[in-house]
Amino acid sequence: MELIVVTPPDYFEGEAALINRFFEEGLHLLHIRKPVDDPEKFRKLMQGIAEQHYPRIAIHQHHEFAEEFSLKRLHFTEQQRKARAAGDFAGLTADGFHLSSSVHDPHTIQELTEFDYVFFGPVFNSISKKGYESALGDEFTLAPHVLKVFAIGGVRANRLAQLKQMNFDGAAVLGSLWHQTVSPLTELKNIMKAINKIQ
Structure with a gap:
């Protein structure tokens, strides 16, 4: 099972240094999601992240900074994906980009042939978005x-084994990392330990 960390929507002091620590601890992939334009x-956040980590960063907004x-790695929301022509994504993959997107209907997953992986959720009730509840049953x-599918929404360390049983390839964590009493780095280590136990 693979792990993706998604940043909180707001920028904060020390964020770049913390992201560097995440990668030093062995995090494979990080999604920078900053909806505020x-x-x-x-740019300042990216400048604070060590360049050797750039290949493992996907960005949700500010795609115009990809070249700089x-x-x-570019991520598209479901709304963004539906608003663009399929040929746009083929052009991006031809240019060497790795693409990901978000889906809320599992039946659409097989249609996204230009994408490397997708986020599907909420699998459990969201931690970071109050009232954003899962419609999925325990069964x-x-x-x-074929496409890799990462569970998102309410993902905690103690639910990773359940996600594996549900046939997910990995998990994307947001609220469980940023909305805990322990530090994000400590919680990341807990989640990574839990993943290693179920491999």
Whole structure:
């Protein structure tokens, strides 16, 4: 089972240094999600992250910075994906980009042939978005699939084994990392230990 960390929506002091520590601890992939349109804050954040980590960073917004920072991973929301022509994504993959997206209907997963992986959720009730609840039952199992599917929404360390049984390839964590009494780095280590136990 693979792990993706998604940043909180707001920028904060020391964020770049913390992201560097995440990668030093062995995090494979990080998604920078900053819905507020603030290009200079985004640039400053990227400048604070060590360049050797750039290949393992996907960006949700500010795709225009991909060339400046040699970023090759772009994420598209479901709304963004539906608003663009399929040929746009084929062009991006031809240019060497790795693409990901978000889906809320498992039946659409097989259609996204230009994408490397997708987020599907909320699998459990969201931690970071109050009232954003899962419509899936405890018996839900993801159908066999080629595209990698990462569970998102309410993912905690003690639910990773359940996600594996549900046929997910990995988990994307947000609220469980940033909305805990322990530090994000400590919680990341707890989650990574839990993943190693179920491999």
